[in-house]
Amino acid sequence: MTVRVAVNGYGTIGKRVADAVALQPDMKLVGVAKTRPSYEASRAVAKGYPLYLAADGSKEAFEKVGLPVAGQVADLLREVDVVVDAAPDKVGRENARLYQAAGIRAIFQGGEKPDVAEVSFNALANYEAARGKHTVRVVSCNTTGLSRAAAVLTSRWSVENWEATIVRRAADPAETKRGPINGILPTFQLPSHHGLDVRTVFPKLPITTAAVVVPTTLMHVHVNHVRFATPPRNVAEMLAAFRSTPRFHLFGSWEGVDGTPQVMEFARDRGLGRNDFMENALWENGAQLDGKDAYFFQGIHQESIVIPETVDAIRAMFDLAPDGAHSIAITDRTLGIPPP
């Protein structure tokens, strides 16, 4: 079976989902929907993706600049089995009615509230929960990063307490209207919603989060302190658990990767699409175990980390793979993410 997929919204997430779906052997990208013409739309056309008008888009606006329009988003929805909603936060919920009316399945982003879908999803954590579902929410970048780490740790050891500070990038690289330019903005929600959101995937995880926004565009960084009830024997054992899991990358201390700028430079040297870094980035010298207390940093590439999860979500919904491990293997091979 080849699942026919639409992507509604063609910004940071939508364009990446489109590329990823186009690479899958068991899926077909039928088209993408966008509101306004732009350099991003022109690249979609250059890649041969049929372009549909999202929401209140104007056909004339596209055609005036030589970008052919294949139809309205409603036309697109009629041609597919599932739509990946990549609209701005809160718009996904409004779009849900369209998808239901079209009688198709839908994947929503983590910016929507959990009740937008039957299940909140992370491939390593709860692939089975999405099997056969009609609506799935792929959790946000930060929640995905934490859920992956939780999948590694909780499956091997018992976690008693988890404190995470989320140091958030303030804007994506091309969002030139967003600041701050110089300063730190605390997120005035304590604990922050991230911990609650992780519990949509790991209902009983004793995790508490807080967040600040800082003037960078590259990646988020999580500062983690995990207290185990039954800990790993040593930090090497903990690191080995991460290293042997898909979608984790550990940088050695000799590599000179001092922070997120070098992670991004490594990604450029490696050369996946858009130089994305879809793994959790960990540092060997940024991890410690002291008795029952473990500490580790992880870098989260906000633009791309949810992309492989979205592909897996489609596979789970349509029962295209025997289990999560098989789906992850296919996704990662096609996207170029190295296996553990």
Place this chain on the structure above:
Amino acid sequence: MTVRVAVNGYGTIGKRVADAVALQPDMKLVGVAKTRPSYEASRAVAKGYPLYLAADGSKEAFEKVGLPVAGQVADLLREVDVVVDAAPDKVGRENARLYQAAGIRAIFQGGEKPDVAEVSFNALANYEAARGKHTVRVVSCNTTGLSRAAAVLTSRWSVENWEATIVRRAADPAETKRGPINGILPTFQLPSHHGLDVRTVFPKLPITTAAVVVPTTLMHVHVNHVRFATPPRNVAEMLAAFRSTPRFHLFGSWEGVDGTPQVMEFARDRGLGRNDFMENALWENGAQLDGKDAYFFQGIHQESIVIPETVDAIRAMFDLAPDGAHSIAITDRTLGIPPP
């Protein structure tokens, strides 16, 4: 008694200490020592501070640009009762021998290791411990901020566990050679040294810290999660404790102080010297209490927060005040820090 004070080093900290000492009724600023002429040195001269040659400074270099030199640092040391060492990190330890040879007392900065002095000091926390001492180390900006908060909380409630993430500014405003420009750098020491350093003031405080560096010049931000054994009754009680303590400033949620940039703007509107902000900055809407768990952010102005503490340290060493509260009151009144 008027204590005669020298300041050795005239950068970010030294110039502020000089101004602060010059405002004290019981102290006299005898002179400041600087290595090279600069706009900062010219302001010292404009303020009438006798300027001495620090370390390997060249008298000709100063005189060539019209800045009169009063002598060598050794000359200055002969004229004073105490020197505040404001040299770069690690240089203070080397200078210690000079001070000892001159037979004078000395205050060192938090960038030196604790054993550089008889006691590590914070005015709210352990004023008495510095009384009569010959050498005192005023702890660093981050440790000062945490120690102040610890003084408030531990004197009222029992703290079971404290997690703090230190989100550090990467450079001071005029340090144009330091980066990063775009990115987050984890501090690869876990837990970070800050927690250990707080224990030079509060030996038994169960605090654990971790740190990241971010591209801003204004202030550090601490993300705190305190678990109490016996908690405040509610968040208002906890905030009232901070509000009633000197050197804390709470911003109301209606004030529109979204982060460190507005704290600094408030400081500019308020108009203390250099628009410094010598208090811990807290936000009413950046604090929460959930059972035994308290959360709060605090902003720490790395350039100025240790200045009032340094003044108090001198007062303690020379027994100029009956107790810490009296010293703090004099210091804050002279520096313009509003009383609680």
Place this chain on the structure above:
Amino acid sequence: MTVRVAVNGYGTIGKRVADAVALQPDMKLVGVAKTRPSYEASRAVAKGYPLYLAADGSKEAFEKVGLPVAGQVADLLREVDVVVDAAPDKVGRENARLYQAAGIRAIFQGGEKPDVAEVSFNALANYEAARGKHTVRVVSCNTTGLSRAAAVLTSRWSVENWEATIVRRAADPAETKRGPINGILPTFQLPSHHGLDVRTVFPKLPITTAAVVVPTTLMHVHVNHVRFATPPRNVAEMLAAFRSTPRFHLFGSWEGVDGTPQVMEFARDRGLGRNDFMENALWENGAQLDGKDAYFFQGIHQESIVIPETVDAIRAMFDLAPDGAHSIAITDRTLGIPPP
């Protein structure tokens, strides 16, 4: 005569104008008008400025947080001789009708189009033109900086051509919502409007400007290339002309002032209100003369440079001084700007 002054709008410019007016011997600050309560409003109250409700402000919102409101802006306008409009760009034009209805004089900012007022003003350049006028527009920060430099150069030598590139700060320090965080944005208007705006003050100046926006909050920098018909004899003569003019500050090459961050640090050490820098900042080692071609950089503190000009504009409108030089001398003495 004491001119009674209102300030309508209490943001970056308004709060500075209020402070400056309050310091003038021949003016009285009657009140300031603000739309919403904030930390800035609370500082106005702390300084004893009567606070009026601007535009659609709500009295309840202010009183709920303990900020007393003296009345509506219309009440304020009835009590004054002149209002300084410090509303956001384009709002000043709308406000003009209010002022006319109240029968008072008005000063507008450079963000309004020139025809909002009878004359566009710069104190060094055309003080006389504003004498007795009912409406005056104080030109913007960049235009003020260029006009001051033009006043120096055109009064001594003949300028054949002037090219200026305006490297603009993207946001003021506390404007945390504005970007970009990492990138350069060309201003897609070529030549930029700044050159035209300078000609509202110097109608025949052969100046051409272009602009880019860069991720900093501190100051603008102008990169100037002036071709003289009859040039100064040498760069020292040109620099002496700047040095001997009010509202210019030259940094010596020995001072270590590498750029705008050190200019701001110098301003903090100097200690005028809010650590403002109301002069054009020039660098001795950032100026050159090669035959008829002169080059110089100047830093422009966008927040404060128009403040002394606004005070002078009031003085010109009400004929409070015999000429511009006298007005400038009073303004600068009261604001703490050093004389040449």
Place this chain on the structure above:
Amino acid sequence: MTVRVAVNGYGTIGKRVADAVALQPDMKLVGVAKTRPSYEASRAVAKGYPLYLAADGSKEAFEKVGLPVAGQVADLLREVDVVVDAAPDKVGRENARLYQAAGIRAIFQGGEKPDVAEVSFNALANYEAARGKHTVRVVSCNTTGLSRAAAVLTSRWSVENWEATIVRRAADPAETKRGPINGILPTFQLPSHHGLDVRTVFPKLPITTAAVVVPTTLMHVHVNHVRFATPPRNVAEMLAAFRSTPRFHLFGSWEGVDGTPQVMEFARDRGLGRNDFMENALWENGAQLDGKDAYFFQGIHQESIVIPETVDAIRAMFDLAPDGAHSIAITDRTLGIPPP
């Protein structure tokens, strides 16, 4: 003939030159030399490039982390016809003796002084001048950008005067130790060296440049004002000249490319190696013609713009192509740069 190429230095430029050479049908990458192991070195190994020890590198340091070393740089030099020096500024000159001793040809970077080589080179401008040469200097990123534009304009119209302000990025993306974080630094050399450097390629071009450094990592921006003796008929004609020339890319005003961040995002969507942008980036709405006066902005990707020029330089030195146009066509096709 297949020219055997070594790359000495494997940082920002070296790694890109290596990749580019490896893609050429008439060249063979024999090896790269690097001083220290790092994530960049590990990617070289992953790509199968033989790794040699540059300068004072330690074989043990590489082998300890599993990176095989093929030999010393001297060994590498014996195996090649030409070396591309990609060492830090000023080191290339020192290396020149090594290359001479090895009897091989050498290409130097623009960070070296012009007399390091027989000719300073830009492919569009003076391909013929490098033909058969033993040493060639590929001019720096900014000079390359200006030379390309000069090649377009001077070959069609007569330029009377050219003013360019170079707004420079302060650091490359992964150079986390470099600032400034917040501020603008004028370059205290007036006019700046860039204009002189362009004249190593266009000896009589009447160009004058000045530069500032700003806190961004992405691209430089040039602000150009060209006065023609004989101008284009209109701006469309000028833009058509750029558009029809290799290595220029014009963004339409409808594309939403507001500045360098969107140029880089476009590059990521396009997907050349490392998401480089090797063309001069121009904006249709960032160009104007007013009589004889033309204005245009151009963005220059400092990391990659000299890479195609370096490949062409090799081709010229070894006479591998009938002329520059042929070489450019091969280079651009292999690197993925779209033809005009």
